[in-house]
Amino acid sequence: HNLEWMVNTSIAAMGEAVAAGKPFFLYMTPTGPHAPKTYNALFDFSVRDTPEKVLDEDPVTTMRGRQELWDAAVAAAPTVGLQEEFVSHMYVDDGLGAVVKYLE
Numbered sequence: 001h002n003l004e005w006m007v008n009t010s011i012a013a014m015g016e017a018v019a020a021g022k023p024f025f026l027y028m029t030p031t032g033p034h035a036p037k038t039y040n041a042l043f044d045f046s047v048r049d050t051p052e053k054v055l056d057e058d059p060v061t062t063m064r065g066r067q068e069l070w071d072a073a074v075a076a077a078p079t080v081g082l083q084e085e086f087v088s089h090m091y092v093d094d095g096l097g098a099v100v101k102y103l104e
Helices: 003-019 040-043 066-076 080-103
Strands: none
Touching: 003 080, 040 066, 040 080, 066 080
């Protein structure tokens, strides 16, 4: 999972199309909440780790940071199992929200 990278890449592609005056269709498929657990993806890998390579810089998005997402999940759910479930959905929601924010 590296939703920050997916969001950054998606926004860049849309921006290029708009700048060229071309229409675009975005098909973005967030990988969470699927295995591996989102918690592991958030904390065992950095925002620079992608399936392609390790990025030179952090992807730029309006998403909350990974620790901030986890802290919000801990505050919202009473058990670790629910916290892991919540953070999965919050991560996807933040990513899709960043794309929508760009389109607005």
